[in-house]
Amino acid sequence: MTSQRFSADKVDNKDLKRCFKSVILFAAIAFAVIFVSSVVPVIMQITPAHMMLVDPKEPIISYFGIEFLGLAMSPGMFICGVLMAQVLFGFLFKKNSVNVYLSFGITRSKLFLNRMLAALCSMLLAVAVPLTITLLLNIYAFGASAHVFQVFFYLVTGFFVSGAAGFAMMSFICANTGSRIESVITIVLLSSIPSRAISLAASLKGALLTGYYVGDMETMLGTSKLSFLNPMTILIDTDQTVHTLDMIFEEISPVISLSTVLCGNKVPEDLMLDMGLMLPIIVWSVLTVGMLVLGYFLLNKRKAENSNSFGKFYLSSVINGVAVAVYSISSVLGIVAMVFLTESELSRNVSPLFIILLLLIIPSAAYFLAELLIHRKMRPTLRSLPVLAGLLAVFICAFITLSTDCFGTFNKLPELSEIKSIQMDVVDPQNLFDFNAVDNMEDTYSNYKSTDEDDIKLCTKYFEKASKEARDDSFEGTLSFRLILKNGKQIVRRFNIYDDKLIYDYAKEVYGSHYFDGLMKYLMLNGIDVSQSTEYDENHMYNFYENPNSNPQGLLKGSTYYVSDSSLLFDKGIVSYIAIDTEGMIEDNDALMEALYKDMRAMSFEQMYFSNVRPVAIISSGAMLVPYENEKYKAGDFSWDGLEREYTDEFVEDGKPVKENGAYAPQTPMFFVYPGMTNTLNYLKQNGYTVGETERKIKCVYVTRDSKSASDRFTELSKQLDNIDGWFGFLEDDVPKNFGWANVIGVDASCIERYNYYAYKNEGFSDTAINILNRVFSDSGAPLVLIENPEKAKAVVEKSVPFYDSYNAEGRHVYIVYDDGAIVSEYLPEANLDVLSNKTM
Amino acid sequence: MIEIKNVTKKFDDFVAVENLSFNVEPSSIYGLIGYNGAGKTTLIKTAAGIYRPDGGEVLMGSQNTYDNDDVRKEMFYIPDDLYFPMGSSIASMARFYKNYYPNFNDTTFRNLLEVFGLPLGGKLRGFSKGMQRQAEIILALSSRPKYLLLDETFDGLDPQKKELTKKLFIEYIAENEASLIISSHNLFELSNLCDRVGLINGKHLTMDCSVDEVSRNYSKIRLIFDHEVSEADFKNIKYKTFSTDGKICMLVFEGNYKEQIEKLNSLRPVAIDEYRLTMEEVFLNEMEDKSYDITKIFR
Structure with missing residues (x-):
C-alpha cells in the first residue's frame, strides 16, 4: 500500500508539473507586461539624470509606474486567468480527452487542485516578482516607508485577485459546461451579470422614481457604488467610473505617478488601504474562493457523458438563462427609465403596474426562449423554470423594495442639518430666470447655489410637496431641485407637476426668497460680457431656447438688447420682423441691467408677471427663424444686424433640389417695461430712447369669434399645409396646447414663427400683418369681426387687457389697428364680454 | 480480478445497461460482444471509472474503480475514439503517459515499437486509423497495466497486425497475470483470443460463458x-x-x-x-x- 501511495503521489506531482508547463506562457506574458509597465519606467525614473530634477523640498515617496496600461491591467489579468483555466480544463470538452484523463490514476479532486495550484502559483509569481523588484527599487531610490509597502500590497493583491477571479470563474464554468463554445458564452454572460444587474437596479430605480434624475443614471442613482461587483474593475476605485482613471491615479490611488509627486502633491497616506480601494479586492477574494470550492465540487460531480455537448448542464444553462433575462429586462427597463428621465408625454402615462408587468413578462419570455434554445427540448426547459420563478421573486422583491423605498435610499428627503446647499430651477412665467441649474451637470453652468437656511427650507418644502404630486392628465410643468449634502452626495430630482396652484405658489414664494435675489444678481449683474466670451459661448447663447442645457452664466447681462414700442406686442409675442429697430440697440448693458434689477426687485410678483397694465416698452433681442428669400416678405421693416447668422439650407422638394437662404436669429429674453419702472425708464430717456410717447389713433378694431387666438388658428392651418418642414414639426411638438399657466404671459415665440411660416408657405399672401391675420382667421372658418362703431371699438379697447391666461379662458382676442399700421394684440376677458353685445353702441 | 457487479447506467431517462454482472479472472481475456449500441462502450467506460454507475459497482482488485487513483494507475483504457493532442508523436505520447503510469517501461516501449515498425517521431494525427491503433496498443502495453479495457481495438487493423496484437495480448496477459476486457461486434476477432465471452443484448448480459461452453x-x-x-x-x-x-x-x-x-x-x-x-x-x-x-x- 505504501508503494501504491508513493506512486500515486508521483503521478500527482507529474500532473502538477504538466499543468505548470501548460500555463507558463500566460504567466510569462503577464510577467512581461507588469515588468515593462512597472520595473522599466521605475528604472528609467531613478537614473541620476532624472533624480537631478527632483526638488529636494518635494521628496518622492514612491513610484510604481503602472500608469502605462494601468486601466487594462485588471481586466487583462482577469482574462489571463480565464485563458489559463481554458487551457487546463479544456480536456473536459472532448469525449476522447475526457476518456483518457478520467481513466488515469489520478482523482478528479487532484486534477482540479493541481490545475488550481499551477495557475494561482504561476500567476502570483508573474505578479509578485516584477512588483517586488519595483518595491526594492523604490526602497533603494526613495527609502522605505509604510506607503511603499502599502502600495506594493495593494498592487500585488489587486492584480493577483483579478487573475485568480478569472481563473476561478472559468474553472467553475469548465466543470459545468459541455463544450468550449458553451463555456465561452457562459463566462461572457456570467462575468457581465454584475454590471447588468447594477444597470438593472439603476433602471428600476429610474423607472420607479417619483420625479427623475438628470445626468448619468447609474452615478446619480447611487448604483455606481456597486461597481466593485464588476470583475473587470477590481483594481479601480469603487466610487469611480472608468473614465475618471486620471483622477483616481492622481488623487486617491496609491499608484502615484512621479509627475504628480514632483508637482508637489503629498500622498495622503491614510487613503492607502481605505476600504473603498480594498473592497473589490476583498469581495473578489471571497468570491474567488467560493467559485473555486464550487468548481471543485462540480468537477467531482461532473458527468463525463455530457462532454462535447451543449446545454446538458443544469447550472450553466440556468446561468445563461438568468443572464439573458437580466439583459433583456435591464435593456427594456433602461428604455423605460430613459423615457421617465426625459420627461416625455409617455412618462406621464406609464404606471408602476406597467413596470411590474414588464418585470414579469420580459424576463420570463427571454429566459424561456433562451432555455429552449439551449436545450432544444421542452422537458429540460420546463425543468429549469423553478429558477425563473426564483428570479421573478427577486425582481418583485427589488420592485417592492425600491418602489416603497424601504431603505430610504432614493426617495428620502434629507434632514435640514444634512444639507449643505441647494439649487432650484426657478419657474418664472417669462423664463427669464429658469437657467436650468439643476439640469446642467457642468460646473460652469451651475455655479449659483444657495447655502441660506431659508432657501434650504423652501427647497425641501416644495421638494416634499412636488414628490407627492399625483399623476393626472393636466401636466402643468416641472419643478427641479438639487440638494447638495454635507457628505458630498447630491440628490437631484425633477418632478412633473399636475396642480397649477402648486407651481403658482412655488413661483410666488421663490420670487420673494434670497435664492431668487441671488439668482437675479448672478444672471443680471455678475455675468460675463458677451463681447469677452468665446465663440463657443456665443453659439450656446444663441441656442438658448433650443438647448436650455447650454445656457451660459450671465446670459441676461451678456445679450444684446433692443428697445421697441409695446404696440408691437402681438398675441403674447413680438412680431419681431416688424419690431426690431436697430436704432434701438442698447450700448450699456451693465447700466440697463442695474436699472432693471432695481425696478424688478421693487415690484411684487403679480406686478411683475401678472400686470394688466400695458407695458410702455419692450426690451428684447428679437426672436425668430425667418426665411427671407421671398422679396415680398423681405420688404418688411425688419433688418438684420449683428445678431443673425445667415444659413443656406439645401433640400429636395417635389423631387427638385431647393436652396433656401435664411437668417438665424437668437431667441433671448424679453423684459416688459411698465410705467412704474422708473429706473429703467430714466435710463432709457437719458440715453435718447423715446418710449411710451408715441401718439397713435385707432384705425379699426377686430375681435375674434371665439377664445381661439391667432396662434391657435395658425396652428390649425399650418397642420393643413403640405410639405411641412422638420423644424416646423418640431415647433408643433414643442408647445403643448394645454401648456397652461406656465405660459400665461410668456413669450409665445412660436406664434410668430407660425405667422411667418404661414405667410411664407402661402402664395399670394399680403405683406401687411392685418391682412395676413384676416386671412388666417377666414381660412380657419372663423373670420375676425370688424367693429365698425368707433364708440364700441373704443369701449372694447378700454375693457381689454394686454395679457391673459389662455388656459380654460373664454374671452376674446382683440386686434387694434392704428393709423400708422401698427397692430396691438389685446385680450377681452370673459367678464367683459358684455361690451360686445351692447347694442346701444 | 475485474468484478462487474449489477452495473446499471442511465443517460437521463435512457437505460443503457441494466443490472449487468460478470467477472474477469486474472490471466484471462473477456470478450464483450453485442450489436451496435448494445451498451458495450458504456459498460467499458463505466468499468474504467469514467462514467459513474447509477447502480452496482465495478471492482478491480476488490477496489471500486470510480475516481480511484490507486486502481486506475494500474488500468489502461483504449477507447474507440483515440486521443492524440495536436502535434503529438508516439514519443511525446509516451512522455505524456509516463506521467500517469508509474510502471511505464521504456524497454517494452522500444521493443513494441520495433515489432510494429512505427516511426517514433511521426505526427500521430497524420497516421492512418490502423497505425494510430497500433500506437495506442504500444502505449497501453508499455504502461504495464494490470487491467486492460479495450473498446473495438481491432477496428482498422490489417489482418497481420490483428494476429500480432492478439498474440501480444495473450502473451502479456499470461506473463503479467493481467485481466483484459475487449469489446467487439466482430466475433471472428475474438474467436481465438478470449477465454470467456459475454453477450449484451437488450441492456442485459444474455450470455456469459467460456468459449468452450459456448x-x-x-x-x-x-x-x-x-x-x-x-x-x-x-x-x-x-x-x-x-x-x-x-x-x-x-x-x-x-x-x-x-x-x-x-x-x-x-x-x-x-x-x-x-x-x-x-x-x-x-x-x-x-x-x-x-x-x-x-x-x-x-x-
Whole structure:
C-alpha cells in the first residue's frame, strides 16, 4: 500500500508539473507586461539624470509606474486567468480527452487542485516578482516607508485577485459546461451579470422614481457604488467610473505617478488601504474562493457523458438563462427609465403596474426562449423554470423594495442639518430666470447655489410637496431641485407637476426668497460680457431656447438688447420682423441691467408677471427663424444686424433640389417695461430712447369669434399645409396646447414663427400683418369681426387687457389697428364680454 | 480480478445497461460482444471509472474503480475514439503517459515499437486509423497495466497486425497475470483470443460463458433422408432453428441434441452428422429475437 501511495503521489506531482508547463506562457506574458509597465519606467525614473530634477523640498515617496496600461491591467489579468483555466480544463470538452484523463490514476479532486495550484502559483509569481523588484527599487531610490509597502500590497493583491477571479470563474464554468463554445458564452454572460444587474437596479430605480434624475443614471442613482461587483474593475476605485482613471491615479490611488509627486502633491497616506480601494479586492477574494470550492465540487460531480455537448448542464444553462433575462429586462427597463428621465408625454402615462408587468413578462419570455434554445427540448426547459420563478421573486422583491423605498435610499428627503446647499430651477412665467441649474451637470453652468437656511427650507418644502404630486392628465410643468449634502452626495430630482396652484405658489414664494435675489444678481449683474466670451459661448447663447442645457452664466447681462414700442406686442409675442429697430440697440448693458434689477426687485410678483397694465416698452433681442428669400416678405421693416447668422439650407422638394437662404436669429429674453419702472425708464430717456410717447389713433378694431387666438388658428392651418418642414414639426411638438399657466404671459415665440411660416408657405399672401391675420382667421372658418362703431371699438379697447391666461379662458382676442399700421394684440376677458353685445353702441 | 457487479447506467431517462454482472479472472481475456449500441462502450467506460454507475459497482482488485487513483494507475483504457493532442508523436505520447503510469517501461516501449515498425517521431494525427491503433496498443502495453479495457481495438487493423496484437495480448496477459476486457461486434476477432465471452443484448448480459461452453451450449446436426421432408415432420422435436433442402435438414439445438436422439431416429434418417457451432452462429442464434424479416422491407 505504501508503494501504491508513493506512486500515486508521483503521478500527482507529474500532473502538477504538466499543468505548470501548460500555463507558463500566460504567466510569462503577464510577467512581461507588469515588468515593462512597472520595473522599466521605475528604472528609467531613478537614473541620476532624472533624480537631478527632483526638488529636494518635494521628496518622492514612491513610484510604481503602472500608469502605462494601468486601466487594462485588471481586466487583462482577469482574462489571463480565464485563458489559463481554458487551457487546463479544456480536456473536459472532448469525449476522447475526457476518456483518457478520467481513466488515469489520478482523482478528479487532484486534477482540479493541481490545475488550481499551477495557475494561482504561476500567476502570483508573474505578479509578485516584477512588483517586488519595483518595491526594492523604490526602497533603494526613495527609502522605505509604510506607503511603499502599502502600495506594493495593494498592487500585488489587486492584480493577483483579478487573475485568480478569472481563473476561478472559468474553472467553475469548465466543470459545468459541455463544450468550449458553451463555456465561452457562459463566462461572457456570467462575468457581465454584475454590471447588468447594477444597470438593472439603476433602471428600476429610474423607472420607479417619483420625479427623475438628470445626468448619468447609474452615478446619480447611487448604483455606481456597486461597481466593485464588476470583475473587470477590481483594481479601480469603487466610487469611480472608468473614465475618471486620471483622477483616481492622481488623487486617491496609491499608484502615484512621479509627475504628480514632483508637482508637489503629498500622498495622503491614510487613503492607502481605505476600504473603498480594498473592497473589490476583498469581495473578489471571497468570491474567488467560493467559485473555486464550487468548481471543485462540480468537477467531482461532473458527468463525463455530457462532454462535447451543449446545454446538458443544469447550472450553466440556468446561468445563461438568468443572464439573458437580466439583459433583456435591464435593456427594456433602461428604455423605460430613459423615457421617465426625459420627461416625455409617455412618462406621464406609464404606471408602476406597467413596470411590474414588464418585470414579469420580459424576463420570463427571454429566459424561456433562451432555455429552449439551449436545450432544444421542452422537458429540460420546463425543468429549469423553478429558477425563473426564483428570479421573478427577486425582481418583485427589488420592485417592492425600491418602489416603497424601504431603505430610504432614493426617495428620502434629507434632514435640514444634512444639507449643505441647494439649487432650484426657478419657474418664472417669462423664463427669464429658469437657467436650468439643476439640469446642467457642468460646473460652469451651475455655479449659483444657495447655502441660506431659508432657501434650504423652501427647497425641501416644495421638494416634499412636488414628490407627492399625483399623476393626472393636466401636466402643468416641472419643478427641479438639487440638494447638495454635507457628505458630498447630491440628490437631484425633477418632478412633473399636475396642480397649477402648486407651481403658482412655488413661483410666488421663490420670487420673494434670497435664492431668487441671488439668482437675479448672478444672471443680471455678475455675468460675463458677451463681447469677452468665446465663440463657443456665443453659439450656446444663441441656442438658448433650443438647448436650455447650454445656457451660459450671465446670459441676461451678456445679450444684446433692443428697445421697441409695446404696440408691437402681438398675441403674447413680438412680431419681431416688424419690431426690431436697430436704432434701438442698447450700448450699456451693465447700466440697463442695474436699472432693471432695481425696478424688478421693487415690484411684487403679480406686478411683475401678472400686470394688466400695458407695458410702455419692450426690451428684447428679437426672436425668430425667418426665411427671407421671398422679396415680398423681405420688404418688411425688419433688418438684420449683428445678431443673425445667415444659413443656406439645401433640400429636395417635389423631387427638385431647393436652396433656401435664411437668417438665424437668437431667441433671448424679453423684459416688459411698465410705467412704474422708473429706473429703467430714466435710463432709457437719458440715453435718447423715446418710449411710451408715441401718439397713435385707432384705425379699426377686430375681435375674434371665439377664445381661439391667432396662434391657435395658425396652428390649425399650418397642420393643413403640405410639405411641412422638420423644424416646423418640431415647433408643433414643442408647445403643448394645454401648456397652461406656465405660459400665461410668456413669450409665445412660436406664434410668430407660425405667422411667418404661414405667410411664407402661402402664395399670394399680403405683406401687411392685418391682412395676413384676416386671412388666417377666414381660412380657419372663423373670420375676425370688424367693429365698425368707433364708440364700441373704443369701449372694447378700454375693457381689454394686454395679457391673459389662455388656459380654460373664454374671452376674446382683440386686434387694434392704428393709423400708422401698427397692430396691438389685446385680450377681452370673459367678464367683459358684455361690451360686445351692447347694442346701444 | 475485474468484478462487474449489477452495473446499471442511465443517460437521463435512457437505460443503457441494466443490472449487468460478470467477472474477469486474472490471466484471462473477456470478450464483450453485442450489436451496435448494445451498451458495450458504456459498460467499458463505466468499468474504467469514467462514467459513474447509477447502480452496482465495478471492482478491480476488490477496489471500486470510480475516481480511484490507486486502481486506475494500474488500468489502461483504449477507447474507440483515440486521443492524440495536436502535434503529438508516439514519443511525446509516451512522455505524456509516463506521467500517469508509474510502471511505464521504456524497454517494452522500444521493443513494441520495433515489432510494429512505427516511426517514433511521426505526427500521430497524420497516421492512418490502423497505425494510430497500433500506437495506442504500444502505449497501453508499455504502461504495464494490470487491467486492460479495450473498446473495438481491432477496428482498422490489417489482418497481420490483428494476429500480432492478439498474440501480444495473450502473451502479456499470461506473463503479467493481467485481466483484459475487449469489446467487439466482430466475433471472428475474438474467436481465438478470449477465454470467456459475454453477450449484451437488450441492456442485459444474455450470455456469459467460456468459449468452450459456448459450443457446448448449442449443438448442430445434419440429417440426411432418402425422401423429402418438411418442418411438419419434426413437430415432436424441440429445436432452436430448422432449415431444409429437400432431403437434407439442418437443426440447431440448445444443449445437447442427444437427449432427443430417439425421436430423431424415429424419423429414419439415412445419416446424422454432428457439427460444432462457430461463435458467429451462436451470436446470431442469441440475437435472433432481434432479427428482422428483411424480405418485408421493400414490399
